[in-house]
Amino acid sequence: MEMLKVKNLSISFGGLHAVDSFSITVNKGELYGLIGPNGAGKTTVFNLLTGVYKPDMGQIFLDGENITGLSPVEINKAGIARTFQNIRLFRNLSVLDNVKIGLHNIYKYSTIAGILRLPSYFRTERQMNEKAYEILEVFGLEKEADNLSANLPYGKQRKLEIARALATNPKLLLLDEPAAGMNPAETEELMETITLIRKKYDVTILLIEHDMKLVAGICEKIFVLNFGTELANGRPQEVLNNPEVIKAYLGE
């Protein structure tokens, strides 16, 4: 069962072919790693998948549905959620509110109901709070719910970003360097959390990561990107022992 199918995705900025004929198939429930040297185009792939950039060529299918060229909002509604390499939280809002903003399109009531405090406001807000606390508990953030998200320590900010993305109830979760800047203990904990959310939320994950311990430890398949094109693709052991990958990225 294919969750994400990308065919010949390409984009250039000026004369630079940032992503060139990128094709990948991610099956439902899989955990796919996207690795490659700096500037290989990994984040550009994420930006193409989430509609931040419009591709020059190629097609993207999510769960059989063509989502090429849709806006970021429509793509999120279609079922892709993401985190960012440089953390992008709603810094002046509480941890709880960050997750509740993720629930924006899941639990709805009108602006008028909010201003007039109609019964639907109280009912839906209660449901939102319950759901948000449930998600926060998975990440061990429930005690921080009322704190300002900007005041969280770095590792917890990264977790909150994943929690917010999960709140939109995605089919496919894109994690952009979730372990960046974490110490080994935090990375270990993050690996456990990722394993847990896969089980609990039945979500397919595509992640960019430089931490080879994490990639080799939890990814079921790995895609190596170099100069915007595929260098290798397959099971971790095959890919990580591939001489070309070692030469271009891992180092001898």
Add this chain to the structure above:
Amino acid sequence: MKAKLLKINKSTRSVILTVGMILVAYIVCQSLIATGNMSNLLQNLLISMCYYSIMAVSLNLTVGILGELSLGHAGFMCIGAFTGAIFSKCTVDSIPNTFIRFTLAILIGALAAGIFGIIIGIVVLRLKGDYLAIVTLAFGEIIKNVLNVLYIGYDSKGIHFSMKDAVSLNLEKDGAVLVKGAQGITGTPRNATFTVGVVLLILTYLIVVNLVYSRSGRAIMAIRDNYIAAESVGINITKFKILAFSISAALAGMAGVLYSHNIATVQSSKFGYNLSIMILVFVVLGGMGNLRGSIIAAVLLTLLPEYLRFLRDYRMLIYAIVLIVMMLYNWSPACIAWRSKYSQKMHIRKGAAQKKSEKEV
């Protein structure tokens, strides 16, 4: 579960505190008037305090909550003032009930300003930061200057418009001129009272505060904090920007209606750049996103110039210095640190006193 209850209480407590503060101020003022202890000068200021507070709260929605700097807020007040006044003048005979007529005038003024807010918002909100500020400034001036040369009159044939002068309206003998260009509108029924002003202020405050603590308000604040992340979780940026901007404009229109029903002559020249900046000063001084602060700042800064009148020529100079000092006290890091240290000391002392009293019991 406990934490959830606490959270709801926290925001509700803040709302109760603010509304209570307004009501206490209202009761104090009313009893001072009743006992004859309030000067005429101050009595005349009461209603203007209300509409300036409404303006400050509504601008705070754009500047503090949505995070976009608007320099044309007076333009929306102007639209509200004129539509409200025209409506009241036209219907003064057909709707004899003051309450109904004034309520309708307020609604129509707010609606007209809100519609302008949507139209201008669609154009303006494509821009960001400084560019947006400059374009809102331009729109504010356009509204002011168009109304400055606009003549409107009506007779048995209907309503006539002109941009030249009253004669070119070609009115019949029974006709009357409603809006006389730079002279504006005269003879609007003076229905605005302090009570109405306070009711509208509380209404404005509740609308904005309820919006902020709702799903739409969170979406608006998410856009302010990080629009790329907001898009990535499926928030329609354009929709919520225009929503916030038009609600803000509609509330400014309401303040305008209050203004035009408080004053003998409404002239568009009063709604210039200076007024927009003055309202912005209230918002900045009261704190971006802090609605209660906006109200307090608006009230204090409306009173201040009047009480500085004895300084004559030095009045605006001292006003400026007081502004700078207040700004420093509120926002300079050194002052914030000093105040938090001081309030901590107070807390410790309070805590110690409490423990002592508990022991004694």
